[in-house]
Amino acid sequence: MPTLAHYLFVSGILFAVGLIGVLLRRNLLIVFMCLELMLSAANLSLVAFSRFNINGSEIPNYHGQILVFFIIAVAAAEVAVGLAILVALFKVKQTVHVEDLDQMKL
Amino acid sequence: MRLLLFWLFSILMLAFAFGIVTSRNTIISAMNLVVSFIFLACLFFTLDAFFIGIAQVLIYAGAVMVLFLFIVMLLFIKNEEQRSFNKTMLATGIMTMIGFCLVLTAAVRTMPSRDIVVPTLLPSAADDVTSVGLLLFLRYNLPFQVMGVLLLVATLGIILLSKDPE
Numbered sequence: 001m002p003t004l005a006h007y008l009f010v011s012g013i014l015f016a017v018g019l020i021g022v023l024l025r026r027n028l029l030i031v032f033m034c035l036e037l038m039l040s041a042a043n044l045s046l047v048a049f050s051r052f053n054i055n056g057s058e059i060p061n062y063h064g065q066i067l068v069f070f071i072i073a074v075a076a077a078e079v080a081v082g083l084a085i086l087v088a089l090f091k092v093k094q095t096v097h098v099e100d101l102d103q104m105k106l
Numbered sequence: 107m108r109l110l111l112f113w114l115f116s117i118l119m120l121a122f123a124f125g126i127v128t129s130r131n132t133i134i135s136a137m138n139l140v141v142s143f144i145f146l147a148c149l150f151f152t153l154d155a156f157f158i159g160i161a162q163v164l165i166y167a168g169a170v171m172v173l174f175l176f177i178v179m180l181l182f183i184k185n186e187e188q189r190s191f192n193k194t195m196l197a198t199g200i201m202t203m204i205g206f207c208l209v210l211t212a213a214v215r216t217m218p219s220r221d222i223v224v225p226t227l228l229p230s231a232a233d234d235v236t237s238v239g240l241l242l243f244l245r246y247n248l249p250f251q252v253m254g255v256l257l258l259v260a261t262l263g264i265i266l267l268s269k270d271p272e
Binding site: 002003004015029030050052058063068069088 | 109124142149150152154169181202203207210211214225227228238253
């Protein structure tokens with residue numbers, strides 16, 4: 001049977017993969033995808049905590065799952081706004097490479 | 107059996123997540139992200155969180171992914187050309203990851219509740235849509251409404267951003 005530590009390790013490794021993607025990749029779209037990975041890693045640990053913390057009642061602690069629901073909704077809004085900004089930027093600069101996007105001025 | 111499924115899903119999920127970071131083609135990265143999110147939903151199912159798992163598939167693997175693919179194809183981004191990789195940057199990134207994994211290992215090792223095996227649930231816990239929905243609408247009603255306003259503001263912002271400046 002898997003323990004809580006199993007799930008936390010997998011969630012931590014997923015977070016680390018997302019972090020390394022944000023740090024190393026230069027394509028803004030892939031940086032966005034890796035941000036989504038990091039959010040999902042947090043979701044995985046929240047669901048694991050909710051499942052393992054049943055404090056005697058034999059039903060999971062659903063408060064954690066509500067938080068995951070809110071995180072998913074905020075992440076969806078964040079992706080939509082981020083991609084809209086990216087398209088607006090691409091119209092002006094014709095690139096999504098972060099090293100070419102080093103000025104606030106258009 | 108549960109442990110076997112756990113390892114199967116998590117190894118596949120991490121492999122596809124690694125595929126996002128390593129692939130040069132943005133469309134392949136997006137597809138890797140879809141598969142990775144589907145396996146993450148499977149992991150949620152192994153934790154008996156059926157509602158969250160289905161929401162994950164619908165929202166992430168469905169809606170968000172369509173958005174990503176649409177943008178990739180709209181912008182017609184060619185494969186990332188092989189730029190000279192900044193060596194110090196690569197070293198910093200890998201060291202950050204190794205340091206993070208070490209801190210994580212230390213933190214999980216000393217956690218008092220780390221050895222809890224999956225507790226058994228009542229059969230009624232399988233109906234988690236009802237429980238999550240009741241909690242959402244009774245106790246978390248205000249945050250839920252605020253979330254609706256947030257989505258509305260996001261929609262307005264996107265319309266404003268994608269409008270021509272003239």
